[in-house]
Amino acid sequence: MTNSERLINVFVASLNIKQxxxxxxxxxxxxxxxxxxxxMVLIAALEQEFDVMLDMDEIIDMNSVKVAKxxxxxxxxxxx
Amino acid sequence: MFxxxxxxxxxxxxxxxxxxxYWRNRADIxxxxxxxxxxxxxxxxxxxxxxxxxxxxxxFSLWFRDQLIGYANAELTxxxxxxxxxxxxxxxxxxxxxxxxVGVALSEWCFDKLPVKQICVQVAxxxxxxxxxxxxxxxxxxxxxxxxxxxxKTSSEFxxxxxxxxxxxxxxS
Numbered sequence: 001m002t003n004s005e006r007l008i009n010v011f012v013a014s015l016n017i018k019q020x021x022x023x024x025x026x027x028x029x030x031x032x033x034x035x036x037x038x039x040m041v042l043i044a045a046l047e048q049e050f051d052v053m054l055d056m057d058e059i060i061d062m063n064s065v066k067v068a069k070x071x072x073x074x075x076x077x078x079x080x
Numbered sequence: 081m082f083x084x085x086x087x088x089x090x091x092x093x094x095x096x097x098x099x100x101x102y103w104r105n106r107a108d109i110x111x112x113x114x115x116x117x118x119x120x121x122x123x124x125x126x127x128x129x130x131x132x133x134x135x136x137x138x139x140f141s142l143w144f145r146d147q148l149i150g151y152a153n154a155e156l157t158x159x160x161x162x163x164x165x166x167x168x169x170x171x172x173x174x175x176x177x178x179x180x181x182v183g184v185a186l187s188e189w190c191f192d193k194l195p196v197k198q199i200c201v202q203v204a205x206x207x208x209x210x211x212x213x214x215x216x217x218x219x220x221x222x223x224x225x226x227x228x229x230x231x232x233k234t235s236s237e238f239x240x241x242x243x244x245x246x247x248x249x250x251x252x253s
Contacts, residue, residue, distance in 0.1 A: 029175045035209040036175050037216045040248050043177075056086065056251045060176050 003050075004079050007072070010049050011065065014042040024066035050077050081140065084185025085252035087178060089140040089152065096141045097128045100151050103169025112204045113165075114228075142168070142182055149173050152186050160197040161232075162190045175209070181252050183217045184242065191235045200232045217241055 001009075011022040015033040028034050034042075043059055046052070046068065052075040054062070062068050069079045082089050092100070101124040103109055110116055119127075131139055136156035142149050150173075152166035164186055168179045190199050201219060203210045205227050215221075218241030219231035233241070242249070 032208065035212060036177060036179055037209075037212045039177065040180065040216075040245070044247060054251070059248070059251055060173070060178065 002080070003072075003077055004069075006049055007046075007065070007069065007079070010045045011042065014038060014045045022065055024064070024069070026065045028063040046072070050075065052077070082185075082189055084188060085181035085249060086144060087149075087181050087185060088143040089185065089189070090143055092128065092131060092139045092141045092151075094128060096148055097124050099148055100124075100141070100169070103150065103167065106169070109167050109169065112207050112210065114202065140186075142166070144170075144173065144178060149178065150182070152182060154186065154190050154194065154199075156194060156196065160195060162194050162196045162199045164190065164199055164201055177248065177252070179213065180216070180245070181249070183213065184245065184249060187217060187233075187238050191238065198232050198234050199238070200230065203229045203231065205229050216245070 008019055008022045011017065011026070012019050015031075015038050017031070017033050021031070026034070028039060039062075043054060043062070047054060050072055052072065054071065058071045062071055073079060081091055098121070101119050101121065105118045110118065138154045140152045142152055147170060149170035150166065150168040152164070154162050154164045156162055166179070166182050166186060168174045168176070168182065173179075187199055190196055199219075200222075201214055203214060205224060211229060211231075214231050218233040218238040220233065220237065222230045222232050224230070
């Protein structure tokens, strides 16, 4: 499974949304399912899936799928 | 006045009130409040001038990294209960994890510093995000009427909720 597929699976499970909803453009607080509570679940799930520890700024800044990939890339998780 | 999870709870200053009024009047914030009318500059000034004379009401400007980000309050009622409210107005932080930090820090302060056995909040029934948010902070629904949901929590319920939040709160400590 590619890292992109793993990322999509985490978003689907954490936000309880359909797979085709998870595009780079999907942004925090633009759908009811991605609120602050879901964001907390998402952060924990991303950390577990990719074995990383996100800091405060990364947690605050992670406001879209695209930014999630950028932040994870800093932790040497590659998305092709 | 106090700091919790990187957010400073400061006394409201005159320099804060116009920004707070602007945020307070935004539809996405105002329409979730009990009083949904827009506040004029004169009304805001009158509110501010009255703050010091208020008893058992506590008003805070919320600051993060020396930026004003929102407002919170707590009011003591006669039955060992505090009623709290908050909003994050700063666009970058609205709905972010900082709102969770503010909610936890405010509850900690209420249980530590005020003679209360429970904290209550009132949430618009249509505000599903705020309902989920408050339930995450340990509140349980007491009753619902006329478009409003009334929630409350004890210190024990709050501490149970905090255990589940410890993982994320640790990044803001």
